[in-house]
Amino acid sequence: MKLINMTTDKVLVQDLRQAHSFWSRFKGLMFQRSMPSDSALHIYPCRSIHTFFMNFDIDVIYLNEENKVVGIETNLVPGKIGWRYKEARSVVELPSGKIYDISTGDTLAFVE
Structure with missing residues (x-):
């Protein structure tokens, strides 16, 4: 699945994995050594995260x-708690340094 910024019409991620079940959300990216540079994890439902x-x-x-x-x-480092956004219903976790050309208010799309 791809993640596309519909506001700028740019592909953000080529390989988006989903964590929509209890266990996949619970595990998230814990204990992984690294994350490929063109991948990300979509966690739903989720309002805040930890590392x-x-x-x-x-x-x-x-x-x-x-x-x-x-x-x-x-650049959220290991061992930290992320912000909690009242309006948030899901999060996308990406390798550090991958967020650019994204602004609050942009609309993203998940495309097969």
Whole structure:
């Protein structure tokens, strides 16, 4: 699945994995050594995240029900708790340094 910024018409990620079940959300990216540079993880439902038991920094995009960006965090290091956005309904976790050309208010699309 691809992640596309519909506001700028740019492909953000070529390989988007989904974590929509309890166990896949619970595990997330914990204990992985790294994340391929053109991949990301979409966690739904989710309003906030943590990086405990992670081995690398991540960037995080917080989305509302309409997949509009309501928050962005960059370079979140292991062992931290991310912000909690009241409007957020899901998050996309990407390798650190992958968020660029994304702004609050942009609309993202998940495309097969």
